[in-house]
Amino acid sequence: xxxxxxxxxxxxxxxxxxxxxxxxxxxxxxxxxxxxxxxxxxxxxxxxxxxxxxxxxxxxxxxxxxxxxxxxxxxxxxxxxxxxxxxxxxxxxxxxxxxxxxxxxxxxxxxxxxxxxxxxxxxxxxxxxxxxxxxxxxxxxxxxxxxxxxxxxxxxxxxxxxxxxxxxxxxxxxxxxxxxxxxxxxxxxxxxxxxxxxxxxxxxxxxxxxxxxxxxxxxxxxxxxxxxxxxxxxxxxxxxxxxxxxxxxxxxxxxxxxxxxxxxxxxxxxxxxxxxxxxxxxxxxxxxxxxxxxxxxxxxxxxxxxxxxxxxxxxxxxxxxxxxxxxxxxxxxxxxxxxxxxxxxxxxxxxxxxxxxxxxxxxxxxxxxxxxxxxxxxxxxxxxxxxxxxxxxxxxxx
Amino acid sequence: xxxxxxxxxxxxxxxxxxxxxxxxxxxxxxxxxxxxxxxxxxxxxxxxxxxxxxxxxxxxxxxxxxxxxxxxxxxxxxxxxxxxxxxx
Amino acid sequence: xxxxxxxxxxxxxxxxxxxxxxxxxxxxxxxxxxxxxxxxxxxxxxxxxxxxxxxxxxxxxxxxxxxxxxxxxxxxxxxxxxxxxxxxxxxxxxxxxxxxxxxxxxxxxxxxxxxxxxxxxxxxxxxxxxxxxxxxxxxxxxxxxxxxxxxxxxxxxxxxxxxxxxxxxxxxxxxxxxxxxxxxxxxxxxxxxxxxxxxxxxxxxxxxxxxxxxxxxxxxxxxxxxxxxxxxxxxxxxxxxxxxxxxxxxxxxxxxxxxxxxxxxxxxxxxxxxxxxxxxxxxxxxxxxxxxxxxxxxxxxxxxxxxxxx
Numbered sequence: 154x155x156x157x158x159x160x161x162x163x164x165x166x167x168x169x170x171x172x173x174x175x176x177x178x179x180x181x182x183x184x185x186x187x188x189x190x191x192x193x194x195x196x197x198x199x200x201x202x203x204x205x206x207x208x209x210x211x212x213x214x215x216x217x218x219x220x221x222x223x224x225x226x227x228x229x230x231x232x233x234x235x236x237x238x239x240x241x242x243x244x245x246x247x248x249x250x251x252x253x254x255x256x257x258x259x260x261x262x263x264x265x266x267x268x269x270x271x272x273x274x275x276x277x278x279x280x281x282x283x284x285x286x287x288x289x290x291x292x293x294x295x296x297x298x299x300x301x302x303x304x305x306x307x308x309x310x311x312x313x314x315x316x317x318x319x320x321x322x323x324x325x326x327x328x329x330x331x332x333x334x335x336x337x338x339x340x341x342x343x344x345x346x347x348x349x350x351x352x353x354x355x356x357x358x359x360x361x362x363x364x365x366x367x368x369x370x371x372x373x374x375x376x377x378x379x380x381x382x383x384x385x386x387x388x389x390x391x392x393x394x395x396x397x398x399x400x401x402x403x404x405x406x407x408x409x410x411x412x413x414x415x416x417x418x419x420x421x422x423x424x425x426x427x428x429x430x431x432x433x434x435x436x437x438x439x440x441x442x443x444x445x446x447x448x449x450x451x452x453x454x455x456x457x458x459x460x461x462x463x464x465x466x467x468x469x470x471x472x473x474x475x476x477x478x479x480x481x482x483x484x485x486x487x488x489x490x491x492x493x494x495x496x497x498x499x500x501x502x503x504x505x506x507x508x509x510x511x512x513x514x515x516x517x518x519x520x521x522x523x524x525x526x527x528x529x530x531x532x533x534x535x536x537x538x539x540x541x542x543x544x545x546x547x548x549x550x551x
Numbered sequence: 552x553x554x555x556x557x558x559x560x561x562x563x564x565x566x567x568x569x570x571x572x573x574x575x576x577x578x579x580x581x582x583x584x585x586x587x588x589x590x591x592x593x594x595x596x597x598x599x600x601x602x603x604x605x606x607x608x609x610x611x612x613x614x615x616x617x618x619x620x621x622x623x624x625x626x627x628x629x630x631x632x633x634x635x636x637x638x639x
Numbered sequence: 640x641x642x643x644x645x646x647x648x649x650x651x652x653x654x655x656x657x658x659x660x661x662x663x664x665x666x667x668x669x670x671x672x673x674x675x676x677x678x679x680x681x682x683x684x685x686x687x688x689x690x691x692x693x694x695x696x697x698x699x700x701x702x703x704x705x706x707x708x709x710x711x712x713x714x715x716x717x718x719x720x721x722x723x724x725x726x727x728x729x730x731x732x733x734x735x736x737x738x739x740x741x742x743x744x745x746x747x748x749x750x751x752x753x754x755x756x757x758x759x760x761x762x763x764x765x766x767x768x769x770x771x772x773x774x775x776x777x778x779x780x781x782x783x784x785x786x787x788x789x790x791x792x793x794x795x796x797x798x799x800x801x802x803x804x805x806x807x808x809x810x811x812x813x814x815x816x817x818x819x820x821x822x823x824x825x826x827x828x829x830x831x832x833x834x835x836x837x838x839x840x841x842x843x844x845x846x847x848x849x850x851x852x853x854x855x856x857x858x859x860x861x862x863x864x865x866x867x868x869x870x871x872x873x874x875x876x877x878x879x880x881x882x883x884x885x886x887x888x889x890x891x892x893x894x895x896x897x898x899x900x901x902x903x904x905x906x907x908x909x910x911x912x913x914x915x916x917x918x919x920x921x922x923x924x925x926x927x928x929x930x931x932x933x934x935x936x937x938x939x940x941x942x943x944x945x946x947x948x949x
Contacts, residue, residue: 191726192719218730220722224715225759232712232756236683236719239706242727244719262708366552367681367704367720369735374553374699376707383696559656559693559700567661583644587833588872590666592655618655622662622861623869636869 161348162414168354175347177340180308181273181333182207183347184315185245186217187355192237194222194230194246199285200275200337204247227252231259231272238268239375241365243319246270249337250277253291257298263330264299264391266375269322269363270330271315275341276436276488278525286526287337289436292465293489293499299391301331301398302466306421306437308345310463311335313415316350316359320405323362327398329391334465338526339438350413358412399467419469421461423447425476428458430541433473433485433504435462438529439522443486446534457538462500470507477508477515482541484518484549486534497521497548516544522551564591568621570636576611577603578633585612585625585634593619641837648674648837657700658692662868664858664875665689665745665772667830672743672770672856673703675840680739681724683717685748686710688779688860689772711752714760717742717767725766739844742769746787747777750811761820766847768840771813774860782863786811790936791929793921794863804924809936813855818889823849825889829857831875835886835897842888857884865920874918882909882937885944894947904945912937 161169175183181204185193193212195205211217220237224230227248234244248256253274263270276292278284289304296302301321305311311333318331335341366375379387399419406417423444425431434443443459450457460476460483462469477483487498496502498519508515520537523529533551540549574585580603586594596610626634641647652673659666669689673682682705684690690707693700708716721740727733749757749771760767776794777783784794789810793799797806817825824846828836836856843852859866859874866874878884885900896904903909912934916922925933 191730192722194719218726220726222718222722222763224718225755225762228712229715229718229756229759232708232715233719233722235708235712236706236716236721237723238719240681240720240723240727241732242723258709259712266708367706369679369681369704369738372556372702372704374556374694374701374705374707377553377694377696377699378691379696553694553697553699555697556699556702557654558698559654562656562658562698564656564658583647587644587647588667588830590659590661590663590670590871591657592651592653592670596649615655620661622871623867624662624872627869628872 160415168350168413169348170351171349173347173349174344175308176203176342176344177305177308177311177335178203178275178342179207180312180347181247181315182211183349184312186211187350187352188243188316188319188359189356189361190217190219190245191242192220192222192234192244194224194233196224196227196230196248196252198227198249198252200277200287200341201247201249201273203342204273227256228259231256231263234270235259235263235266235268238270238363239266240367241363243361243363244270245272247273249275250279250291253295254279257295260295260298260300265387267328268330269328271318271322272330272332273315274332274334275337276334277337284525287339288524288526289334289489292332292334293491296466296499299329299395300466301329301395303331303333303463304435304465305333305335305463306440306461308340308347311340312347312349313409313413313417316355317405317409317417320359320408321398321401324401325362327394327401328364329394329398336436336438354412358408395467402464417463418472419464420472420476421463422476423459424451425458425460427456429456429481430538431458431460431477431480431483432534432538433460433462433483435465435500436488439486439488442529442531442534445531446538449531449535450538455538455542465500468503468507470510473504473507474511474513477504478511478513480515482516482544484520484537484541486520486522486537488523490521490524516546518545519548520551521548563617564620565616568619568639570621570623571616571619571639572614572621572623572625572634573637574612574614575633575635576601578631579603579612580631581608581610581612582630584628584630588624588628590622590624591618591620594625640841641834644834647833650674652678652702654700654702656698658695659688660861662861662871664830664860664871665774667871668772668856668858669743671833671836672741672840675837676739676741676844679735679737680741681706681720683713683720683740683742685713685744685753687745687748688774689743689745691779710748712756713742713744713748713753714756714767714769718760718763718765721765721767739847740767742767744769744771745778746771746773746775747785750786750813758820761817761822761851764850767851768843768847769851769853771853771855772858773855774858774863776860776863778860778863787813790933791922791925793924799924817853822851822853823891824852826854827885827887828854829875829879829884829886830859831872831879832886839888863921866918870918874915877910877915877918880910881912881915882941883912883915896944896948904941904948906938906941
């Protein structure tokens, strides 16, 4: 398992302010504090609540000078943040599951208005039946609405990603909102070693560039009505901005490396260079299992590898195709279900289509696992790889 | 985003009218009411020397026919019936 | 304080050429709201008649910085704008001084879908002036009933049929709901009384340093209420003169009736409600009993008002 922090370039060590034991949720809060966020909207929902609780503490202690708005629903949470962002404030909110679903129309609105809002979504299953436990069902209902989406696998990565997302979202070539997602409970509430950086460097790496659109000195009308001869142009422009954000993300990764010495990419690879069979995952628990499963099957003489998708939107087509193009078989482990779709695995669909765009059709298996935080055993992932080797295709519901 | 504030001025509305208001300046007592109630900002004042009903005034009320939709609120509210709605 | 009609501000801060109906009540309201709030204000507008007829790309009737987000979140968005101004000012980053945040929303977006966000914004004390233009139905989508639609009124979703004749529920008491949040200033105004409206907006803005403020403006709708388009102001005036729509203010805990409503405490001085109802075809199906029932409702409302005056 790649320990990013151990790889941090030695020359960057002195940029680390402190080493803390933080849950992914608290890692988000620490990052938001250092970024000098101006307006935060807070509404409780498991498993996100400890993010806003920590931020409330920071604000109450004077460690963060921000307007902390305790709203009356998630629909209002994202709306408050929308209004603040349009007025030039750097903003943040967090939610999960039902809350993420409740703010759905506002998700489209924020992206359509091109506001650089950043939101944390520790992902959780959706009702009915009600489940407070983790899976990625919530996130998947909102991945195609014009937001940049990153999925992390460790608390350090979550902390680093929040910093990066502000740099990407506020870039004037992007001006799109962004989500950092990660495993509900398995990561949100699990303490890990996190290195936090010097505040001055963080603000140098991600300076505030939120445009003041609502300005009495320069009045404009936002949220206008667009008739058929105009509406499509806005949407094509959003599409183009999201596609174009790949370049900005790449340059932010470079900049992050130069500031803090960790190299990030759109994907993470484990022993994929010579692999015949690859298991593709997202999120922390799946990644941990996948890496273990690769180690175990390699010991049995199988040439296996694991690929983790970090940037879900814009989907890293090139990186995924480059990694998978020569394999004999692959599987994608999805922790969400697309009911009634051509395949139940949403990211499996992304991968298959990416390969198809390059004329590649490779035997593959769609795996659904960890739904509602159903325990994902390493042995299950080992079995998936072994099935791949036997030439299995189709769907496996773990 | 629409950056051109007040740009609806470029879209005239005279085609909406069936009737147009005609302010009879010689009857007007300059009460201001027609100007107050116009929903379309189609009534404005013109500075000058005017005489009506034997009194002298420094302004007169005019209709901006580019924007008047002919609703007739001005005529209905005029306390001295100085505005007549004439068929277009 | 505006003393009379000659004192009204002359500079227009709203543009002609919008596509509101001929004779539109809300159009009169918006024209004057934009004047009374002054240049240094940000307008947050809900989806509705006003929004749709004033912001059709590439044209806007607005001269103010303006944002329309969704239908039910206007109060929340306004809260976000207000907090951004507050924190940016504190951090020395806001160079427009004391910019006011003003919501303009219809009854649909206030009484119904926007009620939760309104309650949240009032409860949290955001310094926002929320102005409701009340045309008593969802007019923009073609005249559907809202909880602001009065008893027995015709709308397309409370039609007059064989079995059911018009809306069967009473108009919701939005003022009561707003008052329960304990905000410093709540007022009722009408497009027929512009000087009164101007003074109320001025007062509401001055109270913003203490908390959110709220003004409801009675704004008749030509196609929705079905009356001749030249009678908008007349219908609004009759609403006041019959006592159907009293002009009043709640300043902190003090209630005050404004002229001419302050002269209507005596039932004999109120014009019979039938004069107001008969002008509008949305009430043309009313039976004698129903008209009497509405007159009773008005009288009962005034009994309550008398309690406040004590």
